[in-house]
Amino acid sequence: MSRQTKPMVWSLAGLDNSGLAGQLADVKTIQALGAHACSVTTAITAQNSQRVVAINPSTTEQLESQLEALRELGEPNAIKVGLLPSINCLELLIDFLEQAEKSIPLVFDPVIETSSGTQLMPDEVIEQLYKLLPLVTVITPNIDELARLTGQDTKSIEDIESQAKTLIDWGVGSVLVKGGHWPSERASDFFINRNNKFWLHSDRKETDNSRGTGCVLSSAIATSLALNYSIEDAVVIGKMALNQGLRHSYPVREQKGPLSVKSWPIDEQDMPQLTKQYSLSEYYFPSLEKQILGLYPVVDSAEWLERLLPLGITTIQLRVKDLKGDSLESEIQKAVAISRQYNARLFINDHWQLAIKYQAYGVHLGQEDLDDADLAAISQAGLYLGVSTHCFYEVARAHAIKPSYLACGPVYHTDSKQMPWIPHGIENLNYWKNLMQSYPWVAIGGINTDRIADVASTGVSGIAMISAITKAHNPEQTATNMMQLIEQHRPRV
Numbered sequence: 001m002s003r004q005t006k007p008m009v010w011s012l013a014g015l016d017n018s019g020l021a022g023q024l025a026d027v028k029t030i031q032a033l034g035a036h037a038c039s040v041t042t043a044i045t046a047q048n049s050q051r052v053v054a055i056n057p058s059t060t061e062q063l064e065s066q067l068e069a070l071r072e073l074g075e076p077n078a079i080k081v082g083l084l085p086s087i088n089c090l091e092l093l094i095d096f097l098e099q100a101e102k103s104i105p106l107v108f109d110p111v112i113e114t115s116s117g118t119q120l121m122p123d124e125v126i127e128q129l130y131k132l133l134p135l136v137t138v139i140t141p142n143i144d145e146l147a148r149l150t151g152q153d154t155k156s157i158e159d160i161e162s163q164a165k166t167l168i169d170w171g172v173g174s175v176l177v178k179g180g181h182w183p184s185e186r187a188s189d190f191f192i193n194r195n196n197k198f199w200l201h202s203d204r205k206e207t208d209n210s211r212g213t214g215c216v217l218s219s220a221i222a223t224s225l226a227l228n229y230s231i232e233d234a235v236v237i238g239k240m241a242l243n244q245g246l247r248h249s250y251p252v253r254e255q256k257g258p259l260s261v262k263s264w265p266i267d268e269q270d271m272p273q274l275t276k277q278y279s280l281s282e283y284y285f286p287s288l289e290k291q292i293l294g295l296y297p298v299v300d301s302a303e304w305l306e307r308l309l310p311l312g313i314t315t316i317q318l319r320v321k322d323l324k325g326d327s328l329e330s331e332i333q334k335a336v337a338i339s340r341q342y343n344a345r346l347f348i349n350d351h352w353q354l355a356i357k358y359q360a361y362g363v364h365l366g367q368e369d370l371d372d373a374d375l376a377a378i379s380q381a382g383l384y385l386g387v388s389t390h391c392f393y394e395v396a397r398a399h400a401i402k403p404s405y406l407a408c409g410p411v412y413h414t415d416s417k418q419m420p421w422i423p424h425g426i427e428n429l430n431y432w433k434n435l436m437q438s439y440p441w442v443a444i445g446g447i448n449t450d451r452i453a454d455v456a457s458t459g460v461s462g463i464a465m466i467s468a469i470t471k472a473h474n475p476e477q478t479a480t481n482m483m484q485l486i487e488q489h490r491p492r493v
């Protein structure tokens with residue numbers, strides 16, 4: 001018997017007895033994503049795909065007893081809140097949250113109306129919602145709900161951004177505005193909190209069976225928070241679960257049916273594209289296709305290229321952090337000349353303008369570098385592009401750019417760069433490589449002679465490292481051994 005404990009997620013929501021939306025959709029989603037679902041049923045709604053027959057709010061006694069029973073099980077790791085059908089229900093929830101021992105991540109899907117137009121949340125509750133907002137980790141209104149909550153018309157992209165900001169000013173932690181009903185080519189959602197704002201874009205899925213989309217999204221976000229993902233990662237995972245659910249949606253008795261989330265995200269087609277502005281620019285970076293990058297030393301001077309390229313290394317990065325002006329430029333110019341002599345792929349780290357000027361093979365950029373880089377200029381100059389990623393948010397951002405390769409790090413602990421990330425290990429490296437299969441992957445962080453066989457066995461295209469080569473007693477011998485180990489252990493296709 002497995003002793004593994006699963007995080008616990010509560011769905012505090014209305015029961016839709018046709019199983020299309022509401023609490024049943026929440027429970028199925030939470031379970032599919034690997035948490036344990038508990039329920040506090042706020043109302044029993046009698047409905048089917050055509051109409052709402054009745055909404056029966058739970059009594060105060062029914063709500064209190066459900067909360068009491070669950071409280072005895074221990075506080076949840078996250079709560080998804082859906083339909084709040086009465087003031088009593090709202091107040092009991094607020095009391096519970098205020099008395100909780102620790103702050104509980106709370107995702108609020110403010111279901112005001114059904115898609116057929118029946119009002120579910122009474123006006124008096126909507127008017128009192130301001131009391132709940134400061135306790136909300138993330139709220140997920142659609143455009144109509146955003147307009148109703150802020151009391152403003154939502155007519156433009158600027159309106160979406162400014163009204164979402166209003167909710168932040170009212171005390172909500174983060175806002176994700178669902179753009180599913182917005183008349184645009186893609187389904188684009190807007191995220192904002194006090195530190196960040198971005199858009200998540202996905203192609204629209206052709207299906208009539210889209211009942212319960214908001215329930216799936218919000219409960220997937222709650223589950224990701226319960227699994228300790230950051231809020232930015234949780235909304236990306238939520239959108240992936242939604243896209244997967246839409247792909248597996250099905251009709252019920254030939255009528256509009258529900259989404260169906262089967263598992264943790266495992267398919268690249270569900271990954272949204274993340275942009276800082278609403279528009280999604282198309283870039284064309286050259287493809288590495290079947291070229292294997294192999295051992296990929298990351299070095300800080302052109303002199304290292306002179307030492308390493310004669311060994312047969314085909315990919316190398318110049319990562320200069322301590323030079324500026326003429327000395328930086330001349331280092332890059334020298335490195336490009338040496339790489340040409342050996343016909344090697346030279347990526348320049350950070351300094352994309354000089355990489356373009358001297359026509360290096362490619363550029364490597366981290367996520368912060370992406371804020372300032374002119375990607376159109378790099379792409380027009382025909383340079384290859386590699387982008388660092390560490391989490392779902394960063395992979396979704398890189399996916400919007402479609403670089404020539406994605407880097408995954410740190411695979412192991414590294415002393416060469418301070419970062420807030422827990423090392424991925426081989427298991428997560430495999431996950432990323434299998435998830436985003438259309439990209440070549442480069443592994444980086446703490447890789448050395450003892451670990452390189454395990455990394456090579458994952459089938460990544462490139463294996464990047466700094467210290468294992470540059471701090472080795474005999475760098476040339478170490479690099480030669482590592483190239484042999486990669487050759488022995490990489491999977492044959």
Ligand SMILES: Cc1ncc(COP(=O)(O)OP(=O)(O)O)c(N)n1
Nearest residue numbers: 349364365366367388407442444464
């Ligand atoms: C192959 C490879 N992967 C990751 C990095 C790190 O890039 P970045 O996040 O921009 O950090 P700095 O290297 O600039 O400190 C890399 N350079 N190469």
Ligand SMILES: Cc1nc(C(=O)O)sc1CCOP(=O)(O)O
Nearest residue numbers: 409410414416445446465466467
């Ligand atoms: C520069 C860098 N970027 C990383 C990332 O995870 O993005 S790890 C890293 C340092 C790699 O050095 P070493 O091989 O000495 O561990």
Ligand SMILES: [Mg+2]
Nearest residue numbers: 350365366369
């Ligand atoms: Mg950088």
